[in-house]
Amino acid sequence: MSQQRELFPVPRKKEVYLIDGSAYIYRAYHAIRPLTNSNGLPTHAVYGFTTILRRLLREKEPEHLAVAFDTRGPVFRHTISAEYKANRPPMPEDLVPQIPYIHKIVDAYNLLSMSADNLEADDLIASAAQLLVEQGCKVVIVSGDKDLLQLVSEDITMWDPMHDRLMDAAAVEEKYGLGPKQLLDYFALVGDSSDNISGVPGVGPKTAQKLLAEYTTLEGLYEQIDGLKKSKMKERLIAHKKDAFLSRDLVRLEEKAEVAADLQAYQVVEADPDTLRDLLTELEFFTLLKSEVPAAKVATEGFVLVRQREELEQLVELLGKQLQGAGQLVLDTETTSLDPLQAELVGVSLCTETKQAWYLACGHRDSEGELLPDQLTVQDIVDLLGPLLTDPDLAKIGHNLKYDYAILAALQNGGIRLAGPLYDTMLGAWLLEPGRRSYKLDDLCQEIDLKLTPFSEVVDGDKSSDAFCRVAPDIAKNYSCEDVFGSLRLFEEQRPELEKQELWTLFSEVEGALIPVLAAMEETGILLDKEVLQGLTKEFGARMDELEQEIYALAGHAFNINSSQQLAEVLFDELGLPKGRKTKTGYSTDVKVLEKLSHKHELPARILRFRNLAKLKSTYVDKLQTHISPVTGRVHSSFNQWGTATGRLSSSNPNLQNIPIRTEEGRRIRSAFIAPPGSLLLSADYSQIDLRVLAHYSQDQALLEAFRGQGDIHSQTAAEIFQVAPQLLTGEMRRVAKSINFGIVYGMSAFGLSAQLGISRKDAQTFIDRYFVHYPGIQQFMDDIMDQARADGYVTTLLGRRRQLPEINVSNRNRRQFAERMAINTPIQGTASDIIKLAMIKVHEELLTQKAQAKLLLQIHDELVLEVPEDEQESVAAMVKATMESVMKLDVPLKVNTEVGPSLDKGE
Known part of the structure; x- marks a missing residue:
């Protein structure tokens, strides 16, 4: 018989995972910093819960699983004691709207969800565990809740994924000195302050363990209570006998709840891809979206590599016939750098529909840096593709089209300047969702079930800026053609939505029309006087050293001025100045606090002066010098259309939107922005534009x-x-x-x-x-x-x-x-932003029409800055003022003040 048993082993017991969903909602909520999607929906608890769920599904690969949730209302324990959980605070307000989404996540994964009126998640887990064990299953409870440890047995274990800790009967006994079956009585004696379960006052974990080790059960203890030595502990036990048994009733888990009895109900099946995709997209969990719902790969059969001039001639002829009289051309450039001023063209991809796309290879190199043979030349592209790209009647579509515009404009022999309506799918996504975190083409395409090949995969992990030029042309073809394919698909999704939300005109006639203007501004840059900046570096540094010594003298000793903690000690402990707002690390020493304290003592005023100089020196004086191009002597900032929710432009590398003006030091920094010999800087500033827009709105x-x-x-x-x-x-x-x-x-x-x-x-x-x-x-x-x-x-x-x-x-x-302030501010500030954008477009057009040499350089809030030859000063100033004042008709006149000088310093 023993041999037969070896030949026919006992089947392995089915394993079922029961997740304490409610516990992990709270743990996720507190473990992850607050997150919201672009619509302001809090999402951090949903994100944390989802990652825990994904980890379990991946690491354990369970075949059977269920998730249990607390009911939202009172439970049967409240009828036993009205004080049960009475000291629990209400659910955090930003957690409330996340709960339905957590349930939706579980449903989207097609997992069994358990909840019941009058019961908590622990009760459902206890009932399911006992039922499943009776059917010959093994159960793994996924939780960190100690109350569930009373269920641990030969067939029931508990795993806490947050600490990766598995508790079986031996682990329970090691931790508590008692078996799992004794934990109910143990918890009854000790109580639980978080649930407002009193237990027996004065009986702690060690005493409870000792008592139950000797008397086994609560009944056994009280049956022999008279035999205990006379002590305060004995008095407490006798006085609180009723509390002990009441506490046990509250801790005891309900094991007869109605839960699914059929093991098949717990079966883990494939997630619902459509539901999960829509849900993760709405929540903006784009990283999870990529891993959880693999999108469809782009079919590459229609992608064509163009290497020869004759092939390009044939392609241009074909495109000319396809696009005759109407149509749209989608394009993307591949280069050696993200900086258009330094980048070299590697290739261009084109498409007019989703059935076919072409890649024009021109700059691929071998590992030694030599151009590969059998490629187009950049001049071929300029000569043959230029007429199509500069056709004013042909719409151009791209993602981050300003970059492609700049790259093509910088090509040899005058380059190619894109003309015609410009439709940027990055700007389309921004207008539709101005608060979202990512406008990357890959992420946006993922949301429409389209998987693009990651750049890192194409360059095989090469992180150098020019990595793409070393990619083989046939591989580059598929990658780049995917981008134009994806951009076209995005545009097809965006256009009806933009029209539905009445954003199409803004998209096409303002944001699209602004692309050439910003590209030209970035290309031109603004001249900086490096000697002025170097002088300010020395001067500000010397003044900071003086201030440092003055601060030490006022404090009576040296300390780290940049340390909030040390500064707080000096201000509040040593000088006895009044304390303000308290933070996690101590009392605040921020600007508002220091400004208030400045009226009471000189040291905070010196600190403010020191901080101001330090910021000006590091953020502007020192940093600006690193951004001066060695070729042009100018700073070429990037102007971002999608940088703000109100529509205001932002700038980066460097940020020229916040050039200081109100202080003497700030004006001196502005004096380093200069015009070249023979030219002047013209500043045209809208006067009180926000208030004028307010007058129009308010009537x-x-x-x-x-x-x-x-x-x-x-x-x-x-x-x-x-x-x-x-x-x-x-x-x-x-x-x-x-x-x-x-x-x-x-x-x-x-x-x-x-x-x-x-x-x-x-x-x-x-x-x-x-x-x-x-x-x-x-x-x-x-x-x-x-x-x-x-x-x-x-x-x-x-x-x-x-x-x-x-x-x-x-x-x-x-x-x-905060939302109410945005409701008031956005129509006013946003309209002012729209007006300044319209002004930039019209001024740029007028300069081209008049064939003026003057160039638009900067937009700083309500101000336009132009570089104007001295002989054009009067005519351009008059044109700019007239154009800006007439660009939009309001019920009050727009007023523009103009100033001309050798630098940005207005001498205010």
Whole structure:
């Protein structure tokens, strides 16, 4: 018989994983920093839960699994004790909207989800575990909850993936000194403060273990309670006998709940790819999307490699016939650098439809850097492709099209300057979802079930900037053609949505038209006087050294000025200055705190001065020098259309949007931005454009009349809020009024105004109240735009640019008020941004029409900066002013102030 048993072994028991879903929701919520998607939906708990679930599915490869969740309402334990979990805080507000998505994740993976009224997840797990064990299964409970350890047995273990810890009966006994079956009584004695289970006061883990090791059970202990030595412990046990048994009833798990009895119900099957893709896309878990829902690979059969001039001639002839009279050409460039000023062209890919695409190879090299034979020349591309790409009637489509524009424009013999409507799918994605985190082509294509080959795979891990030129042309062909294929597919998805949301005109006639303007600005750059910057480096450094010694003298000793902790010790412990806001690492020493303390002691004022100089020196003076091109002597910043939710441009490498102006040091930095000999810098600045847009929106009669009458809006406001005659106004009164005028645009409260002006909150509120009495239309506009935002969930600019406001109706006051400020600010600031973009397009067109040598260099908030030859100064200044003032018709006139000088320093 023994031989027979060896020949026919007992079948391995089926293993079932039971996940404590509710426990991992909270653990994920607290373990991961807050995340939101572009619509403002909190997502960090969903993300953490999903990663735990994925880890389990990958590492354990379970065949059977279920996820248990708590019910949202009271459970049967509340009928035993109304105090059960009474000290638990309510669910965090930003966790509440995540719960349905966690359930959707489980459903999308096609996993069994268990929940029941009146029961907790632990009860469902206990019931399922016992039922499954009775059917001959082994159960692995996935949790870190100690209460579930009472279920551990020969066939039940518990695994905590957060700590990768497996608890079987031996591990339980090692940890508690008791067997799993004794844990119920152990927990009854010890209690659980988190669940408001009292246990027996004064009985801790060691005492409970000792008692149960001797008496085995709670009943055994109380049956022999008289035999205990007289002690306070005995008195507590006797006095709290009822509490002990009540606590046990609360800790005991319900094992008779109705759960799935058929093992087949626990079977792990394939996830639902469509549901999972839609869900991960909505949540913007793009990394998970790539790994969890493999998208369809692009079919490469229709991709053609073009190497010979004759082949390109035939292709251009074919495209000319296909695109005659209408159509759209999709293009992408492959280069040796992300910097268009340094990049060399390696190839160009083209397509007109998704059935076929072409790759024009021209710059591929061998490992020694020599050009490979059997390729086109760059001149071939300029000569033959140029007429198509410069056709003003042919639409061009691409992803990050400004880069391709710059690359083609920089080619030899004048290059190729793209003409015609320019449709950038990166900008399309931004307009549709201005708050999303990624606009990469790969991520966007993944969302429409299209998998593009990763760049790292094509270059075989080569991280050098020119890696693509060493990729074999036939491999490069597939990669680059995928990009134009993907861009076309994206455009086909985006266009109807842009039209539906009334964003098409903004996309095509503003954002698309701006691409050549920005590319030209980046190509031109602005001249910097390196000697001025080098002088400022020395001067600022010397002044910082002086300030450092002054700070040490005021403190009475040296310390690390850049250490918040050491500074806090000096300010609050040694000098006894009043403490402000407390942070995780101690009391705050931020700018606001130091500004308040500056009125009480000189040291904080010196610290502020030191910090200001340090920032100017590092961020501007030193950093700008590293960005000066050795070829042109200029700084060539990148201007980003998709950088902000309001539509404002941003700039990078370096950031020239925030060149300081208000301080003497800031103006001196601006003096390093200069015009070359024979030219001057023209600055054209919209005057109070935000307030003029506010006047148009609000239709407030007093505000409209003030701007139509060309009066001083700040003085008029000051006279009203201070209730004095205009001739009695002081500079300080006007400053207060100016702060209110611009603060209102940004939704400033009385608290914010009082902090900014250093006045009482009561005075600040009085000024704001008087402001709205004088400008009632503004209050009405703010009320109306708020109502509209609450109803629609978004606001728009005059040109239709949208900003979603998903938190406009949340109960959390801080988050709701932030959304309310955005509701007021976005139509105004966004419209001002649209106006400046229109101005840039029109000024650029006028310069080309007039064949002027002047060039647009910078856009800094409401200001355009041009480099103008001296003999064009008057004509260009007049043209720029007239163009900017007429670019959009509002119910008040737009006003532009122009200044001309050798540098950006206006001498204010």
